[in-house]
Amino acid sequence: MERKRERERERERADEMASRLSQQEQELTCPVCRDIFRHPVVLPCSHSVCAACLLPWWTARPTKECPVCNDARSARLHEPPPVNLALKNLCESFLEERSRCPPPLCRCALHGEKLWLFCLEDEQMACLVCRDSERHAGHTLRPVDETARRRREQLPASAAHIRSKMEEWDRFHKDDYLSAGEHVKAQARHTEMQMKREFKAMRRFLHQEEEARIAALRDEERRKSAAVAQMVAALDGEMAALSDAIRDVEADDVSFMQNYKAIVERVEDILDLPEPPPLPEGTYLDVAKHLGNLTFNVWAKMKDAMVSYAPVVLDPNTAGGGLDDDVVVSDDLTGAHRAGRNSNQAYIPVTPERFDGYAVMASEGLESGSHSWDVEVGDNTRWGVGVLEKPLHREDWFDDDGFRPGRHWRLLHCDGRYTAKYSPDWPESETELATSSSGELSVNQKPRRIRVHLDWERGQLSFSDPDVNNNNARHLHTFTHTFTERVFPYIECVDIHEGAPLKLLTRKVCVSLEDHSQI
Structure with missing residues (x-):
């Protein structure tokens, strides 16, 4: 009888301890992820949240507010919230004690x-x-x-092996996702600034149009930031599973044996987990959609004004670079130059769309019709203009000689020498052998502008100097080819820092409405 009463007292003490432990655990639980705080930060309202939970929470909402009380004072913060060191130490002590109990x-x-x-x-x-x-x-x-x-x-894998896999995911994948989210925000801030600058001149007439387009930009920013946040959350979920598996494998013997079958199944499932996917193409903002031909697209709402139109708009997500410098696209997406990475220009991260060289591609491809555009090369000593077919993979952009294998047609200038180059170097017919193969050109007068004319149906790509006699353009070279794939205009900025930007010239366009009711 005495032994039975002793057992009852032990059970009561265990229940009381479990109750106190549960209450303490609730006080150390993040209000967002409902788990023990990991690197908690304190907000102006004195509530604390995990740092990893705060960014997705703010990204998914229009204002930076507290997840607990909806206080909006966090919107005035110019720096990340400070770490709650006292709470962080309490949580680490609690987790360590719980692992020993x-x-x-x-x-x-x-x-x-x-x-x-x-x-x-x-x-x-x-x-x-x-x-x-x-x-x-x-x-x-x-x-x-x-x-x-x-x-x-x-077991098919040890706790050390699982921990190594978790650390590898955290080191090589999560940072990429978080960097992508930050870059999307930087793109959004810069793009919004440019949009406001262009809209300032048209404020009286286009206030409503400006608000609509900025709303579209912010909507895309929210969607793409939310998509990145989802990728981060998914990775956190997988890493949490790895962490749980490690805790189960390293648990005390009794708990391990009680849950052995479940642990085996969990470890086998973890070993079958695929690697986190790389950042998909289109992760970043489609800046060209918001800024490209902006004044032309809103001209219909202005009656007594003329707008400039760029036949080719550059895609800044494709701007390449080297070890120490990058190709920087102008704010209006019509110019590009090579700039050192120690300049004021923001560093462009590696993306699936980006060139692995000093070039930038247009935002839209051409697969029919007749098109022409002028490139102002000025006094630059090394440059290239032309069209290319877009490869499927980023690593296929360039070969060892500086350009990618595949079809491209370009006019090159290097220290006074002009070359028409077609790749692949072997012709598809005798006609291409005569008109499309690579070769050095004889150019007596240095052109300051290059006019590129593409006639898709006729299969001709011509280069000329439009400045000769101010009227008749001087022909430089014509490629003849039966185009079957979409091609993208592009420019190469090979000059090292001292050259002026290569500029895609815009055109003044006058648009009149035709009254179809009279037809």
Whole structure:
């Protein structure tokens, strides 16, 4: 009887301890992820949130508000919220203590004794009383620590292997996702600034149009930032699973053996997890959609004004670079130059769309009709203009000689020498051998502008100097080819810093409305 009362007192003390532990755990739980705080930061309203939870929470909402009380004072913060060191230390101590504490299910449900043994036939934990009962008569029972050690050796992966995989994901994938989210925000801020600058001149007439386009920009920013946040959240979820698996594998022997089958299944599932996918193409903002031909697209709402039109708009997401410098696209997306990375220009991260060289591509391809555009090359000593077919993979852009294998047609200038180059170097016909193969051109007068004319149906790509005699353009070279794929205009900025930007010239366009009701 005395022994039974002692067991009851032990159970009451265990329940009381579990209740206090549960209350403490609630106080150390993040209000967003509902888990123990990881690197908590404190907001102006004095509430704390995990740093990793705060960015997705703010990204998915129009204002930076507290997840607990909706206080909006965080919107005035110019720096990230400070770390709550006291709470961080409490959470780390709590997690360390919880990892050392034995689990509540450490006693036999039938006899209340500690579970010291494991029945190999029944695959169940057993106490000393169970060993002598009829239920386990003739069964083989082994100490828990001995059985747990052997079972750990039989796992398809160790805790160290799982931890290594988690660290690899955190090091090589999560940083990319977070950097992508920050770059999307930087693009949004810069693009919004440019949009406001252009709209300032048309404020009286175009206030409503400006608001509509900025709303579209912010909507895309929210969607793409939310998409990046989802990728980060998905990665965090997988890493949480890895962390749970590590905790289960490293748990005390009793808990490990009680959950052994589930642990085996979890570890096998983790080993089958695929690597986190790379950043998909289109992760970043489609800046060309918002800024390209902006004044032309809104001209219909202006009656007594003329607008400039760029036949070719550059895509800044394709601007390439080298080890120490980048190709920088102008704010209006019509010019580009090569700038050192120590300049005021923001560094452009590696993306699936980006060139691996000093070039930038147009935002839209051409696959029919007749098109022409002028490129102002000025006094630059090394440059290239032309068209190319877009490869499927970024690593295919350039070969060892500086350009990618595949079809491209371009006019090059290098220190006074002009060359028409077609790739691949082998012709498809005798006609292409005469008109499309690579070769040096004889140019007596240095052109300051190059006019590129593409006639898709006729299969001709011509280069000329439009400045000769101010009227008749001087022909430089014509490629003849039967185009079957979409081609993209592009420019190469090979001059090292001293050259002026290559500029795609805009045109003044006068638009009149035709009254179809009279037809």
